[in-house]
Amino acid sequence: xxxxxxxxxxxxxxxxxxxxxxxxxxxxxxxxxxxxxxxxxxxxxxxxxxxxxxxxxxxxxxxxxxxxxxxxxxxxxxxxxxxxxxxxxxxxxxxxxxxxxxxxxxxxxxxxxxxxxxxxxxxxxxxxxxxxxxxxxxxxxxxxxxxxxxxxxxxxxxxxxxxxxxxxxxxxxxxxxxxxxxxxxxxxxxxxxxxxxxxxxxxxxxxxxxxxxxxxxxxxxxxxxxxxxxxxxxxxxxxxxxxxxxxxxxxxxxxxxxxxxxxxxxxxxxxxxxxxxxxxxxxxxxxxxxxxxxxxxxxxxxxxxxxxxxxxxxxxxxxxxxxxxxxxxxxxxxxxxxxxxxxxxxxxxxxxxxxxxxxxxxxxxxxxxxxxxxxxxxxxxxxxxxxxxxxxxxxxxxxxxxxxxxxxxxxxxxxxxxxxxxxxxxxxxxxxxxxxxxxxxxxxxxxxxxxxxxxxxxxxxxxxxxxx
Numbered sequence: 523x524x525x526x527x528x529x530x531x532x533x534x535x536x537x538x539x540x541x542x543x544x545x546x547x548x549x550x551x552x553x554x555x556x557x558x559x560x561x562x563x564x565x566x567x568x569x570x571x572x573x574x575x576x577x578x579x580x581x582x583x584x585x586x587x588x589x590x591x592x593x594x595x596x597x598x599x600x601x602x603x604x605x606x607x608x609x610x611x612x613x614x615x616x617x618x619x620x621x622x623x624x625x626x627x628x629x630x631x632x633x634x635x636x637x638x639x640x641x642x643x644x645x646x647x648x649x650x651x652x653x654x655x656x657x658x659x660x661x662x663x664x665x666x667x668x669x670x671x672x673x674x675x676x677x678x679x680x681x682x683x684x685x686x687x688x689x690x691x692x693x694x695x696x697x698x699x700x701x702x703x704x705x706x707x708x709x710x711x712x713x714x715x716x717x718x719x720x721x722x723x724x725x726x727x728x729x730x731x732x733x734x735x736x737x738x739x740x741x742x743x744x745x746x747x748x749x750x751x752x753x754x755x756x757x758x759x760x761x762x763x764x765x766x767x768x769x770x771x772x773x774x775x776x777x778x779x780x781x782x783x784x785x786x787x788x789x790x791x792x793x794x795x796x797x798x799x800x801x802x803x804x805x806x807x808x809x810x811x812x813x814x815x816x817x818x819x820x821x822x823x824x825x826x827x828x829x830x831x832x833x834x835x836x837x838x839x840x841x842x843x844x845x846x847x848x849x850x851x852x853x854x855x856x857x858x859x860x861x862x863x864x865x866x867x868x869x870x871x872x873x874x875x876x877x878x879x880x881x882x883x884x885x886x887x888x889x890x891x892x893x894x895x896x897x898x899x900x901x902x903x904x905x906x907x908x909x910x911x912x913x914x915x916x917x918x919x920x921x922x923x924x925x926x927x928x929x930x931x932x933x934x935x936x937x938x939x940x941x942x943x944x945x946x947x948x949x950x951x952x953x954x955x956x957x958x959x960x961x962x963x964x965x966x967x968x969x970x971x972x973x974x975x976x977x978x979x980x981x982x983x984x985x986x987x988x989x990x
Contacts, residue, residue: 585611585626589614595637605632623685630692637699645893659706689716689724708734709744716748724750726930730762738799739770753777765798767809779820786813792839805859808837816871823874830876834865848953856885874898887914889931892941904941908952925955 576590593603596877611626695714699705709730716726730744744762750757755775764770767790775781789808796803816828838861840846849857864884870877875895881891881904892906909929910918926935937956943949 532704576602585609587985595635599637601633602636603634605630606630612906624687626688626690627686628690628692629694632691632694634694634696635699636697637703686718689718689726690714705734713987716750722751733762739764740798760785764790765795767811780818781820782817783812787811792834792837796839800906802840804840806839807878808839808862809835810837811835814869826871826874830867830869830871832867832869835864837865845950845952850954850955851953852915854888854918856888856914861885872940878904887911889934894941895897896945900944900946902941902945902948905938906950907936907938908942908956909936 535881572594573595574590574592575588578586578588578629580586581957587607589607591603591605592601592607595602607630609628609630610624611628612624620867644984691712693715694709694714696712697705697707698707710733711729713729714726715728716724717969718724725748727747728745732740732742734740741762741764744760746757746760747976748757750756753776755773757773760769760771762772764787768788769785770788771783771785773781773783788811790812792808792810793803793806795810796806810832812830814824814828814830818826818828838859841849841857841860845857846859849855860883862883862885864882867881868879870879875897877895878893881890881892888911889909890906891909892904894902895905896902907929909931910926911931911934915926915935926937929936937952939950939952941948941950
């Protein structure tokens, strides 16, 4: 063994032992209630809300880690933020220079839940209804967790300025609910990588595996870049996939929650769109393209305004059940399966409604146009018309009688009708208008009564024989 090998090995062993003891001592100190209380009080002063943490520890490979972080919302509501852990990697050389520089912050499996404030009752008492999709917080915090609530934010001792250079979010989730607990937007598999630049500007990129807008639209593989400064978020190049088609858009949000957004869809497959929304897609084909814009104040539906244009290409699909059943009953094949030459819609969003300014579905022998409001809650009140050309009227053999009116479409006659109810349970008086009889809007019930098989007469029970 070389002459200096033994002293070097002893020195290395002593250094490693000292380092291990230092790490052990640091972890013992970090687990102390005094330090953890100071951390919670600092978070309270910064956020204005109490923060619960499960524990704090240090490891050379992961740095300083705070585990089990929870930021509660109002009583009876789920926490606004919950994360498995948040770790900080420090630049040791900067510490020697008297600067606290965080090379990297890793936020692992965070869940962010936002819900619009519930409406207040007339007596002034607040009401916090929660629908089943909203996860409720646990009744008790995990063992070892301490929650600090201070009446006034404590003063934080002055120290070296904190520099954060990079922020990473891994496997995150976000959920946004309305005041009744209905899901407005959700995102799964959120990943963010951002750098903190001079002047407090944050720039980075994000990746979302899957999102949900309401219960019907489910875009996937959403990516883009973003910048954030002084409470203003800008996403200039959002990209993603929706039901086999391409999604592009932009988004901006400022510190008072005013937002503006644009979006465009191209090549969305109707069959897959219906399947993804849980709607029957039998016989559906064709594609959809759309573009639109929207602006308003987040959480204030009355402030939202916008415009949307939709066009279908080579479209074929089943109409809503009420229209299809009328096609079955009156043997109008084109109402049983819509094969469209032209289809499109223009929609204006205002006054908490999607106001359909123009909707046209045109096939070879008939056309349907409609206009009217559809509320954000799903209620609709559409004024519609069914236009029939001469060929289709001859095929019906005068079945419609004198109920048709003049139409501006060449060679066509039309009959007005209405579509009411909700998107999930629509109603129409089209059959009443076609036949001239008031049958009512529940066509499904009518058909069941018309085609119900006759019931067999029940035989009277024979009287029980008397026992001998």
